[in-house]
Amino acid sequence: MKEQLDELIHIILLKKATDVHFIYDYKNLKATIRNQEGIVPLYLSIINLKLFNYIKFISNLDIGLGKASQSGSFQYTFEGKMFQFRFSLLSTPEKQTGVLRILNNYQNVTIDNLTDDEKQTKTFYQWCQIPAGLIAFSGATGSGKTTALHALLHYMATDLNKRVVTLEDPIEIVDENYLQLQVNDQFGFTYEEGLKELLRHDPDVIMIGEVRDPIVARLLIRIALSGHLVLTTIHSKNCIEVIYRLHELGVQLEDLKEILVGITSQKLVYNKKKERACLYEILEQKEIEICIDKIKSA
Numbered sequence: 001m002k003e004q005l006d007e008l009i010h011i012i013l014l015k016k017a018t019d020v021h022f023i024y025d026y027k028n029l030k031a032t033i034r035n036q037e038g039i040v041p042l043y044l045s046i047i048n049l050k051l052f053n054y055i056k057f058i059s060n061l062d063i064g065l066g067k068a069s070q071s072g073s074f075q076y077t078f079e080g081k082m083f084q085f086r087f088s089l090l091s092t093p094e095k096q097t098g099v100l101r102i103l104n105n106y107q108n109v110t111i112d113n114l115t116d117d118e119k120q121t122k123t124f125y126q127w128c129q130i131p132a133g134l135i136a137f138s139g140a141t142g143s144g145k146t147t148a149l150h151a152l153l154h155y156m157a158t159d160l161n162k163r164v165v166t167l168e169d170p171i172e173i174v175d176e177n178y179l180q181l182q183v184n185d186q187f188g189f190t191y192e193e194g195l196k197e198l199l200r201h202d203p204d205v206i207m208i209g210e211v212r213d214p215i216v217a218r219l220l221i222r223i224a225l226s227g228h229l230v231l232t233t234i235h236s237k238n239c240i241e242v243i244y245r246l247h248e249l250g251v252q253l254e255d256l257k258e259i260l261v262g263i264t265s266q267k268l269v270y271n272k273k274k275e276r277a278c279l280y281e282i283l284e285q286k287e288i289e290i291c292i293d294k295i296k297s298a
Contacts, residue, residue, distance in 0.1 A: 025095045085102055
């Protein structure tokens with residue numbers, strides 16, 4: 001099976017794919033990839049049930065859980081480079097769907113590389129100087145939220161000598177310049193437990209991988225109110241929707257007005273040379289306060 005996995009990884013890298021999607025209807029297995037062209041069918045003889053099951057196995061999934069959804073990860077060396085993968089499996093009575101994501105096939109990106117807009121670049125550097133509050137990066141899956149976020153974290157850790165600690169599920173970009181903790185619900189290391197642990201490491205800056213539910217949202221607010229700078233990502237179609245989304249997750253508007261110091265919404269575009277570029281919508285603190293006041297008075 002190693003030869004088949006090698007061929008699959010070769011195709012992933014060749015086509016600059018971020019994800020491989022498997023659909024198994026308990027009769028036939030189909031696969032697609034996501035890259036800059038969108039969702040593209042993958043027609044390869046190696047795409048078969050044995051490879052699908054092998055990926056489950058090396059991802060440490062518990063096949064005995066039956067129809068339960070699961071997520072696992074593994075490391076794999078290909079052509080001398082260590083790659084990290086996450087595999088998510090969702091089972092229904094009709095089908096199984098699996099998504100294989102390559103986590104560390106990226107180029108090092110600095111704040112200066114994030115955008116060609118000098119004003120926005122200046123804003124990102126200014127955010128790194130903020131002592132406390134919440135900065136939220138939003139956008140669709142694959143829009144570069146995590147890449148942008150880690151560019152700021154790297155600068156704060158290396159250039160500003162700030163103590164940076166992250167809590168992620170999973171760790172998508174590895175940076176040896178700060179402490180990174182990974183959530184593991186199976187072993188009881190939840191977001192809540194992880195936040196208790198990371199606070200013992202005297203952080204200046206805390207990164208929470210993603211706001212997914214009211215529990216994480218409330219924890220974010222509590223930490224930001226305690227005097228830490230907190231960065232996170234959230235799925236939203238624009239900056240104002242981030243405010244609504246956090247409010248829907250149980251965060252009071254008054255708390256958001258006090259702690260939200262920056263919001264971005266971003267999307268990837270491609271030029272005629274098929275080079276990637278990121279477009280940002282940015283709200284700074286005063287603009288956020290105005291938006292929240294309008295929401296409150298509506």
